[in-house]
Structures are given as structure tokens and as C-alpha cells.
Amino acid sequence: MPIMQKRLSYHWPEIQLNIWLIVVLAGSATCLGIFSWFMVIQSTMNLGTPWLFPFMVTTSALAVTFIFVVLGLITRRLLLPGILILGSFILFVLFLTGLIETSLQLYGVVGNINSNCQNYVVNDKSRGNNINTLAWLTQITICNCWKTAFAFELVNVIFYIWMMVMSWQVHRNYYH
Template identity: 75%
Template sequence: MAVVRRETRPRYHWPEAQLNVWLIVVLAGSATCLGIFAWFMMVQTQMNLGIPWLFPYMVVVSALGVSFIFLVLGLIASHFLLPGILILGSFILFVLWLTGLIETSVQLYGASGNVNDNCQIYVVDNVSKGNDINTMAWIMQSTLCNCWKTAFAFELVNTVFYLWMIVMSWQVHRDYYH
């Protein structure tokens, strides 16, 4: 008589709507920051300026964020999304995004000569209009200023969303054992 042993995987109940919102927002934030900081690096190179450590750091962190989302989607597709994987990955990415957020906020809003002050002085208070090179330069400067603010906003959102995923994953883990 043959004994058949079947092992069953634990089934965790994930709140689908919250998980989908989290995936979309974090993917959008990571992809946006990846593009912005890669563009910043291109601009610095084009202008023969040094590249601050924040730019490649955020490119790598953003790429890790996008990769993590694809990993999560693969785990969802294979029905193997474990809370422990999300807790660990979200914690690591939370710390990385928080580091980038702190440095971006220092550059954007820090001591005198920060990006926001320069944007106010040279762009917001110095609007250029007309069909000439000065207007094109002003548009470029305005775009740079807006990209800094957009990157800061998405870094803040992603930092909060990774913290939210840690909490949500812990709740899914806790609910499985209760």
C-alpha cells in the first residue's frame, strides 16, 4: 500500500485592492524617479559638471524598486507571495528610499543656495517669454525645477508606501496564524 503525502502551501489572504494600489503607485513612483535622476545625470554630463552621489544612488534605488515590483508580480502569478518576502524587501527599500528622500530634501530645501531658492530667484521670479533662446533656456530651467519637486514628492510617497507594505504584510502574516 503506497502512502501519498501531499504538502500544501500556506494560503495567505492579501487585500487585493490595497495590494493593487500599492503596486501601481510604487511602480509609478520608482519609474518616475528612475527617469528623472537618469535625466539629471545626462544633463550634468552634457554640461561637463560632476555628478552628485544622489543621482546614481536614486537611479539604483529606483531600479531596485521597479525590479522588486516585478518580483512581487511574479510571486503573485505563481501563488507564492509570502509576507516575509514583502516585509524584508519593503524594509530594505524603505531605508533606501528614506535615505534618498533625506538627501533630496536637503538639496531642495536645505541651507541657502538650495535648489528651491535658486528656482524661485532665477525661474519663478524671472519669467521669459518670446520666440528666442532665452525663453528656451527658461523652459529648461523650469523643467529642472519641476523635476526636483516631482522627484521629492514621489520619494516621499514611495517611502510611506513601503512602510505601509511592511504593516500590511505583518497583518497578513498575523491573520494567517490567528
């Protein structure tokens, strides 16, 4: 007589999980694009690349890969809370590291990109069909990309904490 095994089945809150997946995928893909573009700019200008840029490209690529692995596990009904807790914790630490360095560059005493953008770009608008306007548009885009990267890193950090809590609750509810 064959022994029947009970297959583990966790109840995931679908709406919360889907919102989490969409937001984290959008945030990670945005950071991946921004920091990749920053690396291209640095290379084009024959400047050295700060460690933050390849670090965030790698972190964002890992996050996008993690999301696709999670989606694959969801479709096979094999998503375990432990996988999400561990993956979310690792990505939380990586994104928190990037967030700290980005904030130091954006708002810190040494980098202070935000003040430089305010003084030399925002307060010095250029208009007309000329090279100066094109340069200004590029500069304002770079300034806005720094702020966008900071915002999405912060959102990802918060959402990874949320996922660790939600995964722990799913795990706890299975055994209670």
C-alpha cells in the same frame, strides 16, 4: 499511501495590494527617469555627478525590479509576507536616504534649489520665440523635476511603511 502536504496560502487584500503596486511602480519609475535625466544633464555640461543621482537611479531600478518580482510571485501564488516585509524594509531605507539628501538639496541651507528656482527662474519668466525662452523652459522643468522627485520619494517611503504593516497583518492573520 502518499502524505498530503498543505500548501501555504495567504490572503492578501487585492485592492490594497494593487494600489500599492501601481503607486510604487509609478513613483519608482518617475524617480528613475528624473535622476537619469539629471545625470545626463551633468554629463552634458561636463559637471561632476553628485552621489545622490546614481544612488537614486540604482534605488529606483531596484524598486522597479522588486515590483516585477512581486508581480511574478503573485501570478504563481507564491507571494509570502516575509518577502514583502524584507524587500519593503530595504527599499524604505534606501528611499528614506534619498529623500533626506533630496530635501537637503532642495530646501537646505547649502543647496537651497527651491529658493534659487524661485528667485532666478519662476520670478524671471521669459516669453517669445527665442533662445532665452527655451532656456527658461529647461530651467523651470529642472526645478519642477526636483520637486516631483522629492514628492515621489516621500510617497514611496510612506507606501513601503504601509506594505510592511500590511504584510505583517497578512502573516499574523494566517497563524490566528
